[in-house]
Every structure is written in structure tokens, then in C-alpha cells.
Amino acid sequence: MNVSLTPELEQFIQSQLESGRYASSDELIIAGIKLLEEQERIYKGRFDELQREIIIGIKASEQGEVVDGETVFRELEQKLQQRRQQAG
Template sequence: MSITLQPEQERFIQEQVARGRFKSANEVLAHALILLEQEYQEDEAWIEDVRQKVDEARAEVERGEVLPLETVMAQLQEKFRQAREDRA
């Protein structure tokens, strides 16, 4: 496999090796691929979590376990208010 890097990518890799963070360019690239794989795995886990939550919500709706829109909106507004207060 042959890979062509942009000049700024090559500089970045060379800087990482020069700073002693990695022993070689191959080590930098191997680490980058590990991080990329972790990111994809986290994305997949997040997608699966959302799918499960959607399925649970659908089941709740089918069972009639729903809240009036006004209640939901009031709860969301309270969460936003609390988040603003926590930042202050």
C-alpha cells in the first residue's frame, strides 16, 4: 500500500517524532489509526444506544406511557435553566 500525505501532515508527523513522542513515523500513523478505530467504535456504540432508546420510547408509546407535551416542555425548560445556573 502506498499513501500520499499532505505536506502539513508530513510536518506534523515529523514534529511528533522530533519531540520524542514517537520513535518513528510508522508509530505515529499506527497510533492515529488506533484512535480512529476507537472513534468509530464509540460512534457505533452511540448509534446502538440511540437505537435502543428509540425502541424503548416506541414501546412506551404503544403501551400508552406518554407525558403531555406541556409536561415535557416544562421539564426541558427546567433542565436548560439548571444548566445555565450550573455554568454561572
């Protein structure tokens, strides 16, 4: 497999190799691909979780279990203020 890299990416790879963090460009590229793979796995998990939450919300809405938007925002603002006070 042949890969063309921009000069900036080549410079980055070279700087990483010079730092001693990676023994070879192959090792560095494999580490990058593994990181991308992990990121994709996390994204997929979050996406699946979001889909489940949407389904729960739709079912609750169909059953009439809804909360007025103003109430939700008021409660969120109160929680935010509490966190600010705790942090301060």
C-alpha cells in the same frame, strides 16, 4: 501499501516526531489508527444505545405512555435553570 499525504499532514507528522512523542512515523500512524478504531467503537456503542432507546420509545408510544412535548420542554428548562443556579 503506499499512502499519499498532503504537505500539511507531512508537516504534522514531522512535528510530532520532532517533539519526541513518537520514535517513528510508523509508530505515529499506528497510534492514529488505534485512535480511529477506538472512536469507531465508541460511535458504534452510542449508535446501538440510541437504537435501543428508540425501540423503547416506540413501544411506550404504542402503549399510550407519552408525555406532551410542552411538558417535556418545560421540565428540561427547569433542570437547566437548576444546574445554572448550582454552578453559579
